[in-house]
Amino acid sequence: FGPNRPPLAGLEGFEASGAVQYYVRRRAEFAGTRIVIAGGGDSAIDWALSLQDVAEKIWLVHRRDRFRAAPESLRQLDAAVAAGRIEKVVPYQLHGLQGVDGELDGVEVATLDGERRLLPGNRLLPFFGLSTDLGPIAQWGIDSIRSTIPVVPSSCETSLPGVFAVGDVAAYPGKLKLILQGFSEGAMAAHAIHPIVRPDTALHFEYSTSKGVPHRT
Template sequence: MTTPSPTHTTDVAIIGAGPAGLFAAFECGMLKLGCVLIDALDEIGGQCAALYPEKPIYDIPAHPAIEGGALIEALDRQIAPFDVPRLLGRRVERLEGTRGSFRLGTTKGDVIEARAVIIAAGAGAFGPNRPPLEGLEAFEATGSVQYFVRRRADFAGRDVLIAGGGDSAVDWALSLREVARSVKLVHRRDRFRAAPESLRQLDEAVSRGEVEKIIGYQLHGLHGTNGALAGVDLATLDGTIRHVACDHLLPFFGLATDLGPIAQWGLDTMRGTIPVTPSTCESSLPGIFAVGDVATYPGKLKLILQGFTEGAMAAHAIHPIVHPDTALHFEYSTSKGVPAG
């Protein structure tokens, strides 16, 4: 793997090395556009690697199910022929210039000179929405309370309480029932915001006694000593308290996100996202593109596969910026193969 120098000159700077950023790098490589990947995390993969490497993903074409970590490994292998440099563990703080000539600066002093920029920053800087519970920090420090599941094996033979009503809560309830001693799912109402197929599987798991649903309750208090969780108090709106014995609490209340310095670069933004032209994924600033969850436009679906499509469209729109005098004759990959890096 090429190690970038402090000053790096390339065709395309890709900010974000999650699934959308990695596939954008592949599409750039297929068009013989050089690129460099930059990410604030110390590893590639974005949320897939940091938050749910062992969580199955069911809507990747040709993969009935694939874990987040395996998807990232496959995307990494896909760009291997292009020897794409990575600047990891640093954040892009500064971006200046115009279409065809941008200069980026990172928190570690790197300078990247690029003809175009693709922002694939996902949710930006992200962290969990934490429940307002007394003594929470002590249980977080020991791992009794966790917001992301990196290894299912950590919950083998344990009693797990999951709180939340979205895809993460439902998906992990279904996944951890296979290894945990018991799984309980608590939500303030009997209406979940998860995929219909996941809800069907949840109903079946509940009917078989594999998962217990606790409806109409919210987290109220934690019990345990020295950071070891012994149980959680749940409360209804009218103050009825129910105690649930458990070893682990997994609150899935979404992510608090922040675009960080990106919001100061003069781009149009909308509720933490970047509006783009749907056909090219170009932002309000010419030469700067956005793909994946950070991009928005009418009809946008926050799916990994849509981020893949956006990466392809952005790469094709960038080609005339980098090669203004060369016509791009699109060919299928089955015809042209993978060009040399």
């Protein structure tokens, strides 16, 4: 998994310098900065609220007029906007980056009608969710469909013998993308892998409901 990166010219240089980041390691790193936060969900709003006390200025950019977040977060956002600590920039989208040698000095935003604004930010935090990318796994010779890998439903084995996949990347008929399903797939894969890595050892299957949870002595 990786962040959905905005399609902006020169983005790589600003990523390398740290002017564009996709998550916050330490709030202190943003002290005194002018931050443009892009996104309309919980991550964007939560970080805008968290950084308002350390940043010099925060713009919250969203392509729609309404945000999707927890009611309490929206209430706090409205209060921060009313107090002048956060400025909502809606309905705008990221359009361009300005700066030299990785030093960001402006973020251009635009409406669908072409109206543009230049926000004098020196940090950009885009929160557009995550995307699945097989990366080097795509070169392993495993059958794949877009960003998923077809597996045998009963074992989660891929088209490459001895290689298994579970979770969102695994695909088969009737797949439900739920955490519970991922746990089930992990158990099935582990049982299928056991005779491969320990061919001389029998697998004794037990139920915690009848044996109880093991206790340390």
